[in-house]
Each structure stands twice: as C-alpha cells, then as structure tokens.
Amino acid sequence: KYTHIVQVYDIKLSDTNGYVQFKDLITGETYKTEEGRFSQPENTLDLIVDGKTYTVTLVEDTTTPKINVTYNDDKIVVYPAIELNNGETLAIVERDLQIGDDIAASTVYVVPTGCIRITPNTTSSATIEYATDCQNYKVAYNNVSGDKEVTVGSVTYMVNIASGVDVSISVLVGSDEITGVLLVEEKDDTNTQNAVIVTVTAEDKNINYDIAMTASKNWIAGTSDDDVIAYLDYYGTYAEKDISDSKHSLVTVWYPDKQVFAMVAIGENPQWTVTIAGKEVLQYIPITQAVALLDTEVTSLHKQSNLILVGGPAVNRLTADVYGLTYPTYGAQALAQGIEYPIPEGKAIIEVLDSPYADGKVVVVVAGWEAGNTRAATSVLQRYETLLADIDVSKVIVEGTSRETATITPA
Numbered sequence: 238k239y240t241h242i243v244q245v246y247d248i249k250l251s252d253t254n255g256y257v258q259f260k261d262l263i264t265g266e267t268y269k270t271e272e273g274r275f276s277q278p279e280n281t282l283d284l285i286v287d288g289k290t291y292t293v294t295l296v297e298d299t300t301t302p303k304i305n306v307t308y309n310d311d312k313i314v315v316y317p318a319i320e321l322n323n324g325e326t327l328a329i330v331e332r333d334l335q336i337g338d339d340i341a342a343s344t345v346y347v348v349p350t351g352c353i354r355i356t357p358n359t360t361s362s363a364t365i366e367y368a369t370d371c372q373n374y375k376v377a378y379n380n381v382s383g384d385k386e387v388t389v390g391s392v393t394y395m396v397n398i399a400s401g402v403d404v405s406i407s408v409l410v411g412s413d414e415i416t417g418v419l420l421v422e423e424k425d426d427t428n429t430q431n432a433v434i435v436t437v438t439a440e441d442k443n444i445n446y447d448i449a450m451t452a453s454k455n456w457i458a459g460t461s462d463d464d465v466i467a468y469l470d471y472y473g474t475y476a477e478k479d480i481s482d483s484k485h486s487l488v489t490v491w492y493p494d495k496q497v498f499a500m501v502a503i504g505e506n507p508q509w510t511v512t513i514a515g516k517e518v519l520q521y522i523p524i525t526q527a528v529a530l531l532d533t534e535v536t537s538l539h540k541q542s543n544l545i546l547v548g549g550p551a552v553n554r555l556t557a558d559v560y561g562l563t564y565p566t567y568g569a570q571a572l573a574q575g576i577e578y579p580i581p582e583g584k585a586i587i588e589v590l591d592s593p594y595a596d597g598k599v600v601v602v603v604a605g606w607e608a609g610n611t612r613a614a615t616s617v618l619q620r621y622e623t624l625l626a627d628i629d630v631s632k633v634i635v636e637g638t639s640r641e642t643a644t645i646t647p648a
Contacts, residue, residue: 240319241286242329243268248302250276250295257282257293257304312345312352312371313337315406316419323494326421330407332414333397337404346406347371349421350390350432357402365396369430391431391451392419410434410449417446422472425496433474435488446488448476458531461552461565467531473497532556540594548611549580549604559593559600568606580606581634585614586648587625588632609638617643 246260255275259268270282270293284291297303315336318328328349343356352371356364362382366374367389377387382398393409407414417436424430431452438445452470460467464481479487532554550557550566557564560579571578580586585605592598605611614635617624630647637643
C-alpha cells in the first residue's frame with residue numbers, strides 16, 4: 238500500500254530546469270520531480286514515488302502557480318486517502334475543490350466512501366451516479382446543473398455542475414461545505430460503514446475544530462475537565478475536543494483496532510454465577526444494547542440498578558463515592574496522607590459491594606492503580622467464565638497489565 242499524505246513544498250518555474258517538490262506530512266521526507274521545462278500551462282514533469290510514476294502538470298503559471306498530479310488510471314481521486322494501522326481510512330478534504338474542466342465524457346471520481354460518476358448531457362448539465370463499491374452505480378440525478386447533494390455511504394458530498402460541465406465538490410456536514418479531516422471507519426456489526434469528520438474554521442486568526450459523527454448512534458458528553466467535550470460513536474471511535482485555548486481548539490481521535498462491544502454480566506443466567514461466602518448473590522447474562530455511561534451521566538434513576546464502575550477514585554466520581562473518598566483521590570496522594578485506599582499500589586481490583594444507592598442491588602468495581610492495571614482487570618472480568626468462575630470471594634487482586642500476564646489472587 239502506498240500511504241503518503243503530501244503537501245506542495247516548492248514550485249520552480251523555468252524553461253529548462255523547473256521542478257516541483259513535495260513533502261510527506263507524516264515522515265517529513267521530500268519528493269522531487271525530474272527537472273525540465275515547466276513554465277507554461279500543460280507542461281509536465283514525472284514524479285516517482287515508491288516505484289510508481291505520477292505526472293505533474295502545470296495548470297496556471299501565475300505568481301501563485303497551480304498544478305495537478307495524475308496517475309495512469311481511468312478514475313480521478315478527489316481526496317487521496319490512506320489506510321492507517323487499525324484499518325481506518327484518513328483523508329484531508331477541502332471545500333469547493335474543482336475536479337473537472339469541460340468534461341466531455343463520462344468520468345469517475347473516487348471519494349473516500351466510494352465513487353461518483355458524472356456523464357455530461359449538454360454543455361451545462363449532466364447525469365450524476367454513485368456507488369459505494371465503484372461498480373454498481375445508482376442514479377442520483379438526471380440532466381441537472383448547479384449544486385446537488387450526493388450521499389455515498391455515510392458521507393454527503395456537494396457536487397456542483399457549472400457551465401461547460403466544470404465540476405467541483407465539497408464534503409457536507411449538515412448544510413455546510415467544510416474543510417477538514419475525514420476518517421472512514423470499517424464496517425460495523427450491522428454492515429454499516431460510518432465516518433468521523435473533523436471540521437476546521439478560521440476567523441480573526443482563531444482556529445476552531447469541531448467533530449461530526451455520521452453514525453445514527455453517537456453520544457456527546459462533558460468530562461471532568463470543563464474545557465473538554467467527549468464524543469463516542471457506535472463503532473467505538475472516541476474523540477475529545479479541548480477548548481481550553483480560546484484561539485485554537487484541539488481535537489484528538491482514538492480509533493479502536495476492532496469494533497467495541499460492552500458485555501455486561503448482571504442479570505439472570507444459571508451458567509455464569511458469582512458467590513460470596515457460599516451464598517449465590519449474582520447471576521450474569523450478556524447485554525448487547527448500549528448501556529455504558531460516563532460518571533457524569535449517571536442519574537438517580539440509574540443508581541437504582543446494579544452498577545459496574547470502571548476506574549478508580551481518581552477518575553470515576555462514583556467509585557470515589559462508593560469508597561467514601563473525595564473525588565479525585567489518587568493512590569499516591571492517599572498513601573502520603575495516610576488515607577485508606579481500596580486499590581493496592583501497582584495492581585487492580587475487582588470487587589462486589591452492596592450498593593449504597595439501592596437496597597438489594599450491587600456495585601461491581603473494576604479499578605486499577607494506573608490505566609494499564611484497569612485495562613487488565615476489565616479483560617479478566619470480560620473472561621469471567623474461564624478466569625473467575627472458580628473464585629468464591631467478593632474481591633480479587635489483579636496483578637499485571639494484560640490478561641495474558643495477569644495473576645488473580647482472592648483478597
């Protein structure tokens with residue numbers, strides 16, 4: 238796979254030794270075309286990257302030269318995209334991007350979520366088709382001109398057909414044409430492929446980023462930091478927007494290696510059982526609907542149910558409350574102040590407690606000294622049937638930072 242995101246780094250116009258230089262935005266490596274005549278529109282130079290030859294064409298020779306880069310293919314890539322480590326596809330998108338001049342024949346434009354095919358009917362109108370697989374096309378519009386919205390997969394694009402069948406395209410968020418970053422997820426368990434769009438706007442030297450998620454099921458919530466807003470979608474992509482700097486917001490996106498599922502084991506099922514002092518008190522079943530909440534989202538109504546609390550008193554308000562501690566209380570802080578702390582240093586716990594919020598209900602705490610310890614404990618609990626089924630105490634200590642290396646000791 239040829240995975241590069243490049244910017245135009247330098248253009249030299251010359252009748253004899255002109256060139257174009259590109260810079261890889263990820264590695265910092267530069268790529269330079271051959272040198273040659275590059276001073277007038279339609280002049281071309283070859284660019285070789287990873288053994289592939291691209292043609293760089295001078296479009297305008299003004300004080301701000303414009304170029305395009307083509308590869309020997311029958312399709313035109315609108316927003317070049319790369320596949321990242323976990324399988325997601327990333328593309329940088331620009332609003333109102335001109336992609337075709339005086340189109341005379343049917344032309345296919347590759348967008349990050351599929352293909353758009355435009356076939357001119359006259360000098361001012363065209364038929365627009367789309368396909369997520371770039372093979373089985375469906376007609377979106379017949380004999381149209383001007384701005385038309387075309388949805389390919391989960392992303393909507395604004396296609397403009399101008400006089401002469403000049404074509405430009407933008408990604409839409411709501412009714413706005415945007416510039417930003419488009420992250421296309423892998424297909425989820427419903428065979429749906431959604432996307433996360435990070436938009437960027439600039440005004441009065443201030444830069445603002447925002448987040449849009451195309452999944453029909455997504456959540457937005459505050460965090461323990463008043464300046465940070467959290468976003469989560471059905472696939473499990475998690476993002477945070479930090480607005481602590483009024484002149485420049487910051488967006489961070491975490492994409493999972495595989496779709497995230499929550500399996501909550503509270504309920505009635507004779508196959509999975511936890512006992513305390515020989516008395517059966519809980520029975521576990523998997524629940525597949527969305528039940529996960531941030532600690533700030535839990536209401537008094539939620540507290541009337543059985544709860545699983547993930548994270549210690551330093552990061553989870555409810556965990557701190559259950560143990561009678563002030564939020565946030567860190568382990569090192571508690572040790573220094575002589576405060577009894579429920580989690581051993583460098584380890585994690587899984588503990589079943591009577592709920593302080595509702596009679597007859599329980600709270601299961603899964604918490605570690607550090608994040609790695611918590612992850613190990615959640616992995617252990619997830620595999621209750623093989624790792625915990627023979628343990629009949631209400632609390633265990635988990636040592637290690639992964640399920641494979643974790644040791645489990647009754648407390």
